[in-house]
Amino acid sequence: MAYHCTIRGFTYVFHSLKQLLAKASPLRSGDMLAGLGAETYEERIAAQIALADVRLTDFLNEAVIPYEADEVTRLIIDTHDKAGFSRISHFTVGELRDWLLSDEADTTVIASIRQGLTPEMVAAVSKLMRNQDLILVAKKCEVVTRFRNTLGLKGHLSVRLQPNHPVDDMRGIAASMLDGLMYGSGDATIGINPATDSPAITGRLLHMIDELRERFEIPTQSCVLSHITTTIELINQGIPVDLVFQSIAGTEKANASFGVSLATLREGYEAGLSLNRGTVGQNLMYFETGQGSALSANAHHGVDQQTCEVRAYAVARQYNPLLVNSVVGFIGPEYLFDGKQITRAGLEDHFCGKLMGLPMGMDICYTNHAQADQDDMDNLLTLLGVAGINFIMGVPGADDIMLNYQSTSFHDALYVRRVLGLRPAPEFEQWLIRQSIMDEHGKRLFSGTQKRLYAGLFEA
Amino acid sequence: MSELRKTWLDQDDWASLKTYTDARIALGKTGVSMPMRESLAFKLAHAHAKDAVYSALYKDSLRQALTDLGLPVVDVHSQAQNRDQYLQRPDYGRRLSADSVTHLKQLAAPATDLSIILADGLSAEAINQNAVPVIDLLSRTTVKAGFTLAPVVMVEQGRVAIADEIGSLLNARMTIMFIGERPGLSSADSMGAYLTYAPQVGLTDERRNCISNIRPQGLSTVLAVDKIMYLVQEAFRLQLSGVQLKDKDDTNRQIS
Numbered sequence: 001m002a003y004h005c006t007i008r009g010f011t012y013v014f015h016s017l018k019q020l021l022a023k024a025s026p027l028r029s030g031d032m033l034a035g036l037g038a039e040t041y042e043e044r045i046a047a048q049i050a051l052a053d054v055r056l057t058d059f060l061n062e063a064v065i066p067y068e069a070d071e072v073t074r075l076i077i078d079t080h081d082k083a084g085f086s087r088i089s090h091f092t093v094g095e096l097r098d099w100l101l102s103d104e105a106d107t108t109v110i111a112s113i114r115q116g117l118t119p120e121m122v123a124a125v126s127k128l129m130r131n132q133d134l135i136l137v138a139k140k141c142e143v144v145t146r147f148r149n150t151l152g153l154k155g156h157l158s159v160r161l162q163p164n165h166p167v168d169d170m171r172g173i174a175a176s177m178l179d180g181l182m183y184g185s186g187d188a189t190i191g192i193n194p195a196t197d198s199p200a201i202t203g204r205l206l207h208m209i210d211e212l213r214e215r216f217e218i219p220t221q222s223c224v225l226s227h228i229t230t231t232i233e234l235i236n237q238g239i240p241v242d243l244v245f246q247s248i249a250g251t252e253k254a255n256a257s258f259g260v261s262l263a264t265l266r267e268g269y270e271a272g273l274s275l276n277r278g279t280v281g282q283n284l285m286y287f288e289t290g291q292g293s294a295l296s297a298n299a300h301h302g303v304d305q306q307t308c309e310v311r312a313y314a315v316a317r318q319y320n321p322l323l324v325n326s327v328v329g330f331i332g333p334e335y336l337f338d339g340k341q342i343t344r345a346g347l348e349d350h351f352c353g354k355l356m357g358l359p360m361g362m363d364i365c366y367t368n369h370a371q372a373d374q375d376d377m378d379n380l381l382t383l384l385g386v387a388g389i390n391f392i393m394g395v396p397g398a399d400d401i402m403l404n405y406q407s408t409s410f411h412d413a414l415y416v417r418r419v420l421g422l423r424p425a426p427e428f429e430q431w432l433i434r435q436s437i438m439d440e441h442g443k444r445l446f447s448g449t450q451k452r453l454y455a456g457l458f459e460a
Numbered sequence: 461m462s463e464l465r466k467t468w469l470d471q472d473d474w475a476s477l478k479t480y481t482d483a484r485i486a487l488g489k490t491g492v493s494m495p496m497r498e499s500l501a502f503k504l505a506h507a508h509a510k511d512a513v514y515s516a517l518y519k520d521s522l523r524q525a526l527t528d529l530g531l532p533v534v535d536v537h538s539q540a541q542n543r544d545q546y547l548q549r550p551d552y553g554r555r556l557s558a559d560s561v562t563h564l565k566q567l568a569a570p571a572t573d574l575s576i577i578l579a580d581g582l583s584a585e586a587i588n589q590n591a592v593p594v595i596d597l598l599s600r601t602t603v604k605a606g607f608t609l610a611p612v613v614m615v616e617q618g619r620v621a622i623a624d625e626i627g628s629l630l631n632a633r634m635t636i637m638f639i640g641e642r643p644g645l646s647s648a649d650s651m652g653a654y655l656t657y658a659p660q661v662g663l664t665d666e667r668r669n670c671i672s673n674i675r676p677q678g679l680s681t682v683l684a685v686d687k688i689m690y691l692v693q694e695a696f697r698l699q700l701s702g703v704q705l706k707d708k709d710d711t712n713r714q715i716s
Binding site: 029033163164165166167169171172173174175176178179182195196197198199227229230256257258259296297298299332333334337367368369373374395396397398399400401402403404405406409411414415418442444450454 | 470472473474477478480481482483484485486487489492493494498502503505506509510512513547548549550551582641642643644645646647650664665666670671672673677678679683687702703706707
């Protein structure tokens with residue numbers, strides 16, 4: 001189907017929904033690399049004007065990637081909630097935007113329609129929204145998940161403690177873990193990116209975190225972010241696996257480039273559930289995503305990178321995840337060129353994920369070949385804090401010495417909690433107070449805890 | 461009005477743990493924020509990393525060193541003309557320039573087991589500093605194990621996937637590419653190794669195995685070559701590489 005917009009006597013014609021979505025997308029280098037982005041500023045706005053008038057029902061009649069060609073499309077169509085959708089089926093994309101911002105659209109009503117929204121509808125509406133719109137609507141969404149603590153409650157901000165080490169040295173990882181715990185980080189998860197995909201080392205790291213967690217009764221969950229097939233192997237060996245991790249994308253072919261399919265994800269999810277290790281809930285999947293991954297795998301089918309990203313959220317929500325985060329600036333300047341593009345993408349990803357019903361966090365980050373620096377991260381961190389993000393990363397000094405990029409630090413988490421009055425997950429906050437690490441105002445105390453943790457980690 | 465006292469920084473009394481990691485731990489704080497000294501140290505490291513991205517291969521000295529080891533060297537260039545284009549067009553960095561294709565075809569290379577490739581990637585400095593000792597040990601070890609080697613190929617403005625085109629033009633059964641990784645703040649010289657069995661244009665990352673962070677402060681030359689050899693032997697045994705090929709060779713890992 002073709003879409004039109006006439007401006008000053010010139011008629012722009014967009015030949016398909018996927019072309020319209022791509023042309024309406026705010027400027028980013030990845031869409032230009034793919035040859036999909038608008039060629040002029042005017043063309044972009046023409047596409048947005050045309051997109052605002054597209055009816056939501058049209059999205060159900062025109063798949064951006066054919067049903068026959070892609071299992072993610074099949075998932076989106078086959079799981080679409082017609083009852084939820086019936087409440088908004090008379091909207092255009094522009095009317096959906098106005099409704100989401102209206103006072104009628106509160107947390108409960110938004111939650112009641114979320115399963116009726118396809119990722120393409122959500123991507124479309126985000127393209128018509130300014131940054132403040134993305135923040136305001138995201139803040140209305142509340143997505144709460146549970147494993148050994150409660151994440152995502154309004155007024156709370158959690159941190160994934162990321163204690164990576166270049167050669168998976170146990171003491172090096174333990175040192176960063178202790179540092180993070182003493183700065184009040186680690187409630188989302190203590191999650192290590194292993195340097196290589198060795199099952200033996202992954203198993204040993206899981207044992208180490210698990211022993212520490214049990215000994216100090218820390219209400220959190222552990223994760224080693226290995227490939228899901230490795231994690232399944234470890235579960236079969238009886239290793240204490242809390243969370244099942246996998247990077248995912250929005251097309252079948254891109255997922256294949258990660259070595260996974262929907263069936264693999266299902267297998268991992270069921271393996272995790274079989275251990276029954278959660279104490280307050282059984283949300284146990286941890287997914288990472290990021291704009292540009294489908295293009296990077298040459299698996300985007302001519303769909304713009306932001307729409308592909310939201311399709312990944314449709315994959316994620318099938319498995320009731322505890323944590324989902326976009327690794328927004330990790331992929332590099334060929335997809336998100338500078339601080340402005342990273343900021344925009346971060347706000348889009350958070351908004352779209354929350355609207356889809358996901359417990360969104362963000363790895364607020366950049367690489368050294370992008371035109372960005374820590375000031376850009378400060379800005380995005382503050383904006384996402386205002387938007388009600390569930391969790392961020394805590395990396396010692398914001399410098400990941402294994403993955404070679406910059407994220408947010410334990411100090412950054414304390415900063416955003418302080419300026420916005422946010423608190424850790426309730427169970428974890430109580431633990432910090434019990435251990436005399438922090439008081440109820442988030443002020444750090446000096447106690448003997450670090451010595452006990454030290455002994456637990458290094459002298460056992 | 462009385463004079464305000466200077467801030468007494470909160471020190472972290474686990475600073476001794478810095479002996480176990482280069483991570484920025486036990487930084488201390490003022491209020492909840494990073495102390496001045498640490499903030500400036502971070503900015504300086506970022507400046508070094510930015511400079512590494514724009515560094516270039518020392519082609520003459522690399523060629524000389526490899527020739528001295530008895531390894532012939534072939535120079536090629538990707539389709540990316542310069543660094544700025546390279547950063548924005550990874551597709552250009554994954555394919556050889558027309559001249560380079562012609563050059564490799566003219567070699568009419570006989571079939572070999574392994575093609576060793578060097579590429580600047582995102583830090584030529586990493587290759588300049590770390591490649592020669594690793595290739596020295598690797599070439600001796602592989603030859604001793606009975607593998608045959610194609611000439612070493614040195615790529616300017618190259619990305620990982622360009623190894624597929626090189627490997628197939630050189631008629632090699634497997635490629636081992638050494639490439640400068642994205643510079644981190646504390647490691648602007650980190651080298652990665654990517655192994656691909658049955659290289660051909662169009663492969664994606666699930667077909668590769670990666671060993672990361674090869675440098676004196678990271679994975680040492682000896683351990684890196686051990687790991688590569690394990691993966692090479694397994695790849696030839698299973699006739700594949702990538703996610704199906706697990707890295708189980710962890711016996712030399714430092715375990716506390």
